[in-house]
Amino acid sequence: xxxxxxxxxxxxxRIDLLRRLVQQEGCDVICLQEIKVEDGLFPLEAVKxxxxxxVRFHGMxxxxxxxxxxxxxxxxxxPRNWCLKGDARHAHVILGGDVELHNFYIPAGGDIPDPDTNxxxxxxxxxxxxxxxxxxxxxxxxxxxxxxxxxxxxxxIAPLEEDVWSHKQLLNVVSHTPIEVEKLNAVQKAGKxxxxxxxxxxxxxxxxxxxxxxxxxxxxxxxxxxxDHVWVTPTLSKRVRHATILRDMRAWxxxxxxxxxxxxxx
DNA sequence: ATGGTGGTCCTACCA
Numbered sequence: 467x468x469x470x471x472x473x474x475x476x477x478x479x480r481i482d483l484l485r486r487l488v489q490q491e492g493c494d495v496i497c498l499q500e501i502k503v504e505d506g507l508f509p510l511e512a513v514k515x516x517x518x519x520x521v522r523f524h525g526m527x528x529x530x531x532x533x534x535x536x537x538x539x540x541x542x543x544x545p546r547n548w549c550l551k552g553d554a555r556h557a558h559v560i561l562g563g564d565v566e567l568h569n570f571y572i573p574a575g576g577d578i579p580d581p582d583t584n585x586x587x588x589x590x591x592x593x594x595x596x597x598x599x600x601x602x603x604x605x606x607x608x609x610x611x612x613x614x615x616x617x618x619x620x621x622x623i624a625p626l627e628e629d630v631w632s633h634k635q636l637l638n639v640v641s642h643t644p645i646e647v648e649k650l651n652a653v654q655k656a657g658k659x660x661x662x663x664x665x666x667x668x669x670x671x672x673x674x675x676x677x678x679x680x681x682x683x684x685x686x687x688x689x690x691x692x693x694d695h696v697w698v699t700p701t702l703s704k705r706v707r708h709a710t711i712l713r714d715m716r717a718w719x720x721x722x723x724x725x726x727x728x729x730x731x732x
Numbered sequence: 733a734t735g736g737t738g739g740t741c742c743t744a745c746c747a
Binding site: 678 | 735736737738739740741745746747
């Protein structure tokens with residue numbers, strides 16, 4: 467089973483790039499973030515025509531929004547109302563009655579890494595605390611699927627030194643601050659999650675999935691960050707065969723600032 | 733220390 471996660475930054479604007487991804491990689495399941503479309507305007511027929519008859523979408527006007535496109539039937543689970551905001555950052559399904567799948571879009575957190583002066587950063591930290599509690603010991607991660615669970619998404623945090631172009635220069639930059647990394651690690655530990663991409667390509671190899679738009683040339687000095695992740699439970703980690711970050715997508719015409727991350731699981 | 737680009741939707745807001 468090939469699973470992809472991609473922050474598409476507007477599904478309607480980039481549906482042709484989604485088609486290109488499908489033609490090139492032939493994924494079984496695609497998890498999207500920042501679809502930026504309210505449910506009544508979701509391009510359902512166009513998505514089905516790409517070969518995905520099973521579609522879960524959870525969106526809102528203008529911002530955020532997540533979707534799961536699948537060739538495998540699934541049962542839709544209720545998303546939690548994270549931070550009581552109702553802001554369409556989570557989709558949850560059970561694939562084939564067998565594998566639990568979560569798709570998250572964690573808040574970016576604004577510019578200033580101080581929860582007392584920046585409500586967006588406070589929101590991000592609260593979201594991480596709620597995720598930790600959700601996946602805490604005895605909780606549900608994989609429980610409904612005999613320990614087989616996958617968590618993907620734009621987590622908006624680059625946890626390792628080798629997940630950013632310069633650890634030293636980004637230590638005080640939102641996405642790589644110690645408090646965010648610590649809280650993300652706590653989420654990982656609570657759910658017994660294993661980073662499938664780093665299982666295949668460990669540090670110190672640098673890996674990035676996002677390059678800012680705010681640069682004339684994104685390849686200049688390769689100033690990227692790894693914000694997009696695929697985590698699996700221990701049962702599934704034994705079956706991870708391949709993991710790739712599709713860096714070339716950043717060079718496509720009118721690209722998203724994120725590229726897709728792909729994992730193959732037997 | 734600053735400003736850089738791109739998305740939605742039409743006025744700022746978010747990334």
